[in-house]
Amino acid sequence: MTARILLLGGVTEALAIARRLGPEHVYSLAGIGRVPQDLRCQVRVGGFGGAEGLACYLRKAGITLLIDATHPYAAQISRNAAEASRTAGIPCWALRRPAWQAQAGDDWREVADWAGLINALKPFRRPLFTLGREPLQHLEEIPLHQFWTLRALEACPGNERCEVIGARGPFRLEDERALFARRGIDVLISKNSGSVATEPKLEVARERGLPVLVLQRPTLPEVDLSFAQLDPLLARLGL
Ligand code: NAP
Numbered sequence: 001m002t003a004r005i006l007l008l009g010g011v012t013e014a015l016a017i018a019r020r021l022g023p024e025h026v027y028s029l030a031g032i033g034r035v036p037q038d039l040r041c042q043v044r045v046g047g048f049g050g051a052e053g054l055a056c057y058l059r060k061a062g063i064t065l066l067i068d069a070t071h072p073y074a075a076q077i078s079r080n081a082a083e084a085s086r087t088a089g090i091p092c093w094a095l096r097r098p099a100w101q102a103q104a105g106d107d108w109r110e111v112a113d114w115a116g117l118i119n120a121l122k123p124f125r126r127p128l129f130t131l132g133r134e135p136l137q138h139l140e141e142i143p144l145h146q147f148w149t150l151r152a153l154e155a156c157p158g159n160e161r162c163e164v165i166g167a168r169g170p171f172r173l174e175d176e177r178a179l180f181a182r183r184g185i186d187v188l189i190s191k192n193s194g195s196v197a198t199e200p201k202l203e204v205a206r207e208r209g210l211p212v213l214v215l216q217r218p219t220l221p222e223v224d225l226s227f228a229q230l231d232p233l234l235a236r237l238g239l
Contacts, residue, residue, distance in 0.1 A: 016067035054084035082221035170197035
């Protein structure tokens with residue numbers, strides 16, 4: 001394929017695509033996670049300045065195909081990608097990872113937003129948050145009967161009712177088991193990322209009969225071509 005690609009990253013599969021791209025292509029990262037130093041393609045870190053800024057970049061850089069391989073909850077950049085590709089008159093493809101599905105006996109409770117989550121959390125005492133950094137903005141609101149364990153990419157100070165652990169996936173089942181047991185976790189809070197790397201926590205919740213509060217997936221925009229798996233996308237790119 002002779003396209004010049006801008007690949008918007010955010011999930012593990014994006015890095016797998018980036019590893020196959022030559023120097024004429026660009027891999028773009030928000031700058032939240034690690035930035036790989038060993039790629040043949042160009043790496044760009046940081047925002048574009050909304051859909052308008054992205055469209056401008058696409059034109060200036062001579063990009064002919066935009067690939068959205070961002071996190072399923074990174075809805076803003078996905079909206080920007082769809083809009084900017086239309087403005088620039090180039091196709092937008094997306095890698096859209098399927099959501100995890102609850103199994104028989106699972107007690108998954110979907111919540112729409114932070115307010116819904118806090119309400120659903122009321123009966124519990126020792127929640128494990130695996131939602132990224134958003135709970136950090138609410139540390140002062142933790143009810144007296146709760147102690148939060150918050151797992152994020154980087155550790156940072158919590159307070160007397162919250163400990164923040166820094167850890168990056170993939171997570172092993174036995175480590176997740178130990179974490180739940182050590183901390184007496186009684187409810188898990190998660191996005192539905194659909195990632196194999198972070199799935200073991202769901203297995204542990206299942207084993208321990210614990211409820212999982214699942215943050216609803218955002219609605220993502222229509223694109224020209226959507227792939228649920230990495231391999232068909234690589235095949236279509238001839239990589
Ligand atoms: P977002 O709300 O969709 O994006 C916010 C802004 O970040 C975008 O408007 C864009 O800035 C910039 N951005 C995002 N992805 C980019 C990329 N690949 N290249 C260049 N710029 C990018 O997403 P978010 O704030 O990053 O995250 C939203 C949720 O997704 C969070 O809950 C987070 O935990 C989760 N998540 C995100 C990532 C990720 O890599 N983004 C990875 C794992 C999980 P401009 O408008 O200035 O272009």
